[in-house]
Amino acid sequence: MSARVARAGRAVLGVAVTAGGWEAACRAGLVPAAYLPPPTVVVGQVARLLATPSFRADAVSTGLSWAIAVGGATMIGVALGLLMGAVPVLRALLAPVVEVLRPLPSVALIPLAVVVLGSGSQIKITVAMFAATWPVLINTVHAVHAIDPLQVDTARIYRVPRHRVLLRLTLPAIAPAVATGIRLSASIAVIVVVGTEFLAGGTIGLGQFAYLQGATVGRMDLVLATVLLVAVANYAVDTALLGLQRRTMPWAEPQEAR
């Protein structure tokens, strides 16, 4: 218990020293405060922004797009991963495609998405879904491979119906790896959604807000406040998903993904 308190204390001290150093550097004029405002100003702006209705609408739009992208990526990734894991021909055909498409930087698709999809939320959702599908898909395929063949054969010998094998054996077996994949995807999707809003314009979203404040007005305090907010949200989602994973799948220690 006391060890825990000591660790928490050290974490708080670490944050305080980091923020203090940043603040001091700004106040001493080491970094131009107009370009890199001190943390007190940034945190103040976070509070002010959260009270602004239009900013809250931006946040809701970003959050919804993120949720749709992660949900879609999970469904596509798990379904495709199960198919690729179960049907060798499909795997032989699709694996090269995945290997070529996965390293493609998702932002490179933004110009294409803008031309094809117009200027609505569908752009950010599509691009984020593209980026977020790979971790789920790849973790699913690997997990299907890692299932003990003895269990599958046993189920087959006892003539367990296929849907029951899927529900009772395959899905529970791959769940921890899929959860890790979703956690990675969630974190990637946050950054891609916000980044797409920033680059592709559109009309609403946190990235769009940061673009307007940063590129046109030069309000770096508002940009950094948005950045901080997104980073905290990203961190909070990751921690929450990790907790959920630990609680619902106590048999598998989640792998640290960074």
Place this chain on the structure above:
Amino acid sequence: MTSPPDTSDRTVPSTGLHGPDTARTNTTQGRRTPAIARGAAVATCWVSLWQIATTLSVHPYFPTPLRIARSAVDLWFSGPPAHLLLTDQVLHDVLPSLGRLVLGWSAAAALGVILGVGLGRSRYAYDYLRVPLTLARALPQPLLVPVLLVLFGLGPSLTVACIVLGVIWPVLLNAMDGARDIDPALSDTLRVARIGRTRWVLHIVVPAAAPRIFTGLRISLSIALILMVVSELVGSTNGIGYRLSIAQATFDLPAMWAWICLLSALGYGLNRLLLLAQHRVLAWHPRLGQGTT
């Protein structure tokens, strides 16, 4: 956190999606060719399918692969013979982009490994820096471009700064975790044996952390590519991202597809190179060291 280093790789698999069967055929040199031939056949199959689908649909936004290839030749390989047929776009856009990418990524990698290993072996550094580091890892890097733009100005230094600041955290955190996870029995034994400090770091700590370091390097490579494109789309007057935005603005769809294909090829090729390096460096590792790509 407590997972042994050799399972860490499973979150971001290094090898492709081929099953264990492919892995086995690849380790024996003699059966390598069929795997390559099979890959070529599958690739041909997909490209022809793409060609047929785009020919049938005749949609201006989806040019045929042949049309894209012709555009790529015009863009990159129609230069004067003195430049080996390479065009100005290769010399003034592709190569500078690549240079910034490699410079930014390797600087971040070197810094990340050194700091990460140092912090990982320190007793309390992790406790103190946990929150700032994980927050830095969670930053939406593209949104930092305007801030970096005013700090570094338009130009190559912006791209390099973006890449370094975005890419250093995964390397640092993974190196730190790798260095923290060294078996205490091993470190105690070596302390009793009074092994020198440099030898301890170079021969024990770095190799033990290497699998995690490579995981971090692979994640950071893909982020580096993204940030190269983002920073060039926003604040550059040359580079691949800049050309991509020009192609979009002028509705030159075949050129746009050609640049996207180039980026995909770059991502694929660089990833392959990194995997080759990993297989070399981690040759001793039972699972990660095998040439299974």
